[in-house]
Amino acid sequence: MVVYELSDEQVNKVFRALADATRRDIVRRTLSAEVRVSDLAAAYDMSFAAVQKHVAALEAAGLVTKIARGRERIVRGQPDTIRHVQELLTAYEDIWLRRIARLDDFLADEAD
Amino acid sequence: MVVYELSDEQVNKVFRALADATRRDIVRRTLSAEVRVSDLAAAYDMSFAAVQKHVAALEAAGLVTKIARGRERIVRGQPDTIRHVQELLTAYEDIWLRRIARLDDFLADEAD
DNA sequence: GTAATATACAACCAAATGGTTGTATATGAG
DNA sequence: CTCATATACAACCATTTGGTTGTATATTAC
Numbered sequence: 612m613v614v615y616e617l618s619d620e621q622v623n624k625v626f627r628a629l630a631d632a633t634r635r636d637i638v639r640r641t642l643s644a645e646v647r648v649s650d651l652a653a654a655y656d657m658s659f660a661a662v663q664k665h666v667a668a669l670e671a672a673g674l675v676t677k678i679a680r681g682r683e684r685i686v687r688g689q690p691d692t693i694r695h696v697q698e699l700l701t702a703y704e705d706i707w708l709r710r711i712a713r714l715d716d717f718l719a720d721e722a723d
Numbered sequence: 724m725v726v727y728e729l730s731d732e733q734v735n736k737v738f739r740a741l742a743d744a745t746r747r748d749i750v751r752r753t754l755s756a757e758v759r760v761s762d763l764a765a766a767y768d769m770s771f772a773a774v775q776k777h778v779a780a781l782e783a784a785g786l787v788t789k790i791a792r793g794r795e796r797i798v799r800g801q802p803d804t805i806r807h808v809q810e811l812l813t814a815y816e817d818i819w820l821r822r823i824a825r826l827d828d829f830l831a832d833e834a835d
Numbered sequence: 836g837t838a839a840t841a842t843a844c845a846a847c848c849a850a851a852t853g854g855t856t857g858t859a860t861a862t863g864a865g
Numbered sequence: 866c867t868c869a870t871a872t873a874c875a876a877c878c879a880t881t882t883g884g885t886t887g888t889a890t891a892t893t894a895c
Contacts, residue, residue, distance in 0.1 A: 619744040630738035631853090632731040642818045649871060661854055663873075668852095682862040682871045690819040693812055700809045707754045707802040743883090761841060773884055775843075780882095794841045794892040 617695060621673070625696055628672035633657075634665050641675050642688035648677070651686065729807060733785070737808055740784035745769075746777050753787050754800035760789070763798065 617625070628634055633655055640646055640654070652662040666686055669675040673692040677684045729737070740746055745767055752758055752766070764774040778798055781787040785804040789796045 622747070623742050623744065626738045626742035627852095630735050630742060632735065635734070638815060639818055642815060643822045647871080652871095657853090658855065659872080660856080660874080664853070679872095684872065688815075688819065690816060693815050693819075697809055697812050697816075700805055700812070703750060703754060703800075703805050704802060704809075706751055707800065707805075710755045739882095759841080764841095769883090770885065771842080772844085772886080776883070791842095796842065 617699075622696075622699065624668075624672040625674065625692060628668050628674055629696075631665070633662075634669055634674075637662075637665060637669060637686070638674055638688050638693075640688075641686045642690065642693075645685045645687050647683045647685060649683075729811075734808075734811065736780075736784040737786065737804060740780050740786055741808075743777070745774075746781055746786075749774075749777060749781060749798070750786055750800050750805075752800075753798045754802065754805075757797045757799050759795045759797060761795075 629638075636654075637651055640651065648663060648666055649659070651666065652659040655662055666675065666677065670677055673689055675686050675688050677686050679685075741750075748766075749763055752763065760775060760778055761771070763778065764771040767774055778787065778789065782789055785801055787798050787800050789798050791797075
C-alpha cells in the first residue's frame, strides 16, 4: 500500500531529521497542534535562527510543512511521512520473519 | 509493551545509523543472514575500514551485534531495536490521532 | 614456524552539521 | 507613517561524520 517510493536520499533526510531530540520534539508539537515558528523558538534554549534551521531540516525531510499566515509561518506535522518510515521498518521486520521462516523450513526438513 | 526506555542519546544513534544507505543495506543483509565483516566489506565500493566503521555505528545503535568466531566476526541484525523504533513512531501517530479525536469532539460539540 | 587472512584501530582530511550573530524584508498595530 | 513583530538568510565557527591509509594483532592454513 505504498503510494510512492522515497529515494535513498529522501530516506536519509527523514532519518537524519529524526536523529535529534529537538527536532523530534518539534514533530511531536506540530502533530498535536499547529504552531508558529516563534512558538517553537520560545520553547527551546537556542536562537530563533537555530530553531528555524531545525524546522527547515524537518521540512526538507517532509516531516512538517510550513504555511504562511500573514507574517507568521504555521508549522504542521506530516503524519504521512511518519507512516512511510514505519512501512519501511516493517519491510525490515519482514526480511527477518522470512529468515525465521526459512530456518523453520530447514529444521522441518531435517526432521524428516 | 515497551520493555525499557531508550535515552534520547540512544534514539539519536539509532536514527543517525539508519540515515545512510550503506548502513541500511548492512542491516538488511544481517537480518536475512549472518555475515562476516569481510563479506560486507566485499559488497561495497569502499575500504574495509570504512565498512568496519559503519558496522561499529550500527552496533553502537543496537541495530546489529558482532560475535567472534575464530578470527572472524559474525554480524547479526537486531530486530528488537527495529521494533523499538517502530513503537516510537507509533507513539507519534498516536499523538496525531489524539489530535484528530479532539477536533472531532470539538466539531461534535459545535453541532449541539 | 611462516605466511596468509580477518579484524582492530589510530591518524589524518574534506565535507556536513548545529550552533552563533548580524542584517534584511514583510506584515500588523497604533 | 512609524514602530514592533515574525521570519528569512548569509557568514562564520567548532565539532562530527565518513572516508582514507598505515600499522598492529590474532587466528588459521600449510
